[in-house]
Amino acid sequence: MPAFPAFPADAAPDSYRHRGQRRALVTELSRKGIRDERVLGAIGQVPRHLFFNPAFESHAYHDKAFPIGEGQTISQPYTVAYQTELLQVQPGQRVLEVGTGSGYQCAVLLTLGAEVYTIEYNRVLFERTRQRLGQLGYRGAHLFCGDGSVGLPAHAPFDRILVTAAAPALPRPLLEQLRVGGLLVVPVGSEQTQRMVRVARESAAGFAREDFAEFRFVPLLGAAGWGS
Ligand code: SAM
Numbered sequence: 536m537p538a539f540p541a542f543p544a545d546a547a548p549d550s551y552r553h554r555g556q557r558r559a560l561v562t563e564l565s566r567k568g569i570r571d572e573r574v575l576g577a578i579g580q581v582p583r584h585l586f587f588n589p590a591f592e593s594h595a596y597h598d599k600a601f602p603i604g605e606g607q608t609i610s611q612p613y614t615v616a617y618q619t620e621l622l623q624v625q626p627g628q629r630v631l632e633v634g635t636g637s638g639y640q641c642a643v644l645l646t647l648g649a650e651v652y653t654i655e656y657n658r659v660l661f662e663r664t665r666q667r668l669g670q671l672g673y674r675g676a677h678l679f680c681g682d683g684s685v686g687l688p689a690h691a692p693f694d695r696i697l698v699t700a701a702a703p704a705l706p707r708p709l710l711e712q713l714r715v716g717g718l719l720v721v722p723v724g725s726e727q728t729q730r731m732v733r734v735a736r737e738s739a740a741g742f743a744r745e746d747f748a749e750f751r752f753v754p755l756l757g758a759a760g761w762g763s
Contacts, residue, residue, distance in 0.1 A: 626649070665678050718736075
């Protein structure tokens, strides 16, 4: 479990009140159908309010997506929990996250013991989040700025790949960078609505696809997304 030795100067540090709000959020996610105790435990540990602009901190423990600037959002906690549950992350696994955004999902994956590679397309968000994760004591992640729709071939293969933006189709480069036995979770569909998809790589050429609930994500930009 990561420690939180320092907080951004203007942020309210973690407190009894915040921990209580997180417990209430975990209860709400459990009521909405999240079953994996490890995922619920990680949501209960990560101080989501510290991934917000301090002016909007009071929104942090509502089960809602929220703007983080640059036209992007921090995903709804239910969505984070849903995707993380489908991903079935085990400690020590190499996980690629496409769409670092605020860094919150990355912190959840680190709390589950993953070795996280995360890539963000937007340079302003990338710089801000790199600084924030460092300040919060999450030092284990490998952060990259660039087009994550084509993955990180130099660091492949990955045990798990998680895409936190909407793809028009399964991104082929990400399928290729999945280890045999690995799982890819990605929302796929139109720019308006997507279905959550999980793909298991069963052999070098064998992939099994499962479709789950509908969601609405911001678009995945880039070569294997909707373009730039
Ligand atoms: N996981 C994030 C969090 O915990 O805050 C939420 C991600 S937000 C819903 C989607 C992010 O994907 C945005 O920050 C956006 O800039 C990023 N994105 C979109 N296309 C991308 C691409 N091709 N490569 C990397 N990041 C991308």
